[in-house]
Amino acid sequence: MRPAKIVAIVIGALLILVGIGVLVPGIIVLSINGSYKDSSGFFSTSDRALSSNGYALVTPDVRLNIGSGDWIPGGGVVRIKATSSGTAPVFVGIGPTDAVTAYLEGVAYDEVTNPEILSSWFSSAAEYRHHDGGAPSAPPGQQTFWVAKQEGTGTQAVQWDVQGGNWTAVVMNADATAPVEADVSLGVRLGFLLPLGVGLTVAGAVLLAVGILLVVLGARRSRPPAQPGYPGGPPYGPQQQPPYQQAAYQQPPYGGPYAPPQYQQPPQYQQPPPYQQPTAPEVPPEAPPVAPPAVPPADQPGEPPAGSP
Secondary structure, three states, X not given: OOHHHHHHHHHHHHHHHHHHHHHHHHHHHHHHHHHOOOOOOOEEOOOEEEXXXXXXXXOOOEEEOEOOEOOOOOOEEEEEEEEEOOOOOEEEEEEEHHHHHHHOOOEOEEEEOOXXXXXXXXXXXXXXXXXXXXXXXXXXXXXXXXXXXXXXOOEEEEEXXXXXXXXXXXXXXXXXXXXXXXEEEEEEEEOOHHHHHHHHHHHHHHHHHHHHHXXXXXXXXXXXXXXXXXXXXXXXXXXXXXXXXXXXXXXOOOOOOOOOOOEEOOOOOOOOOOOOOOOOOOOOOOOOOOOOOOOOOOOOOOOOOOOOO
């Protein structure tokens, strides 16, 4: 396997793991955002019965900041609902901790030390820290430091756009009397939850798809090179038969008989002619040798030439 393919498989596997790690939280966030909200878009807790023998029920100081700067989730809204259990109208307000502390200076009230009991995930037993004192100098509705407030009979709900700083929520009787008894629930609406879920889901899906593609490309076999000697020819050798060619089916005219497609028989492979030993060329027979002409013998010395007297 080539090194490039190995690198592609490794990177693809890492992207698949990261994609799953991003995709799953995105799906969970979208599921929570679509399933657990009420008709107003709030994630709400169940009602919890709170009571105080004093003149107010107070939450602990809530500081919304991280590090040196304030950190506020975009679009966050807090809702506090309170229903009076007595005959007096109920007051619900949220204000700066310093101003609330100054208003309740010398007033008898109870601070809820475990506000998590407002959630249905925890026990319903509330725990309090009692502060001794007397009655407040004026009803809470007359104070001007509240950033959000609501008072009246029945169920009262106050909504507040979350801001940085130190804040305290207060539940009292609107006429500043004691004791205070109310059923309280807490709700929150997070505007960034839907964009966060969509972003995580899309990013996880893209990473997962890219990772799978890299793994497939890395594990894919390379094609063997084309056989030389057949440029532009069929992809089969001289000893292999070509594939059958099937004629395209033609729809017969309406009402006409069905004509099955004609098949073309493959051309038969012709064997080359057998090898024949070449014959030697014919050589003409040699002519018989010609006898040389007879030469009369020469006269012997001392003998008279023939024909002399």
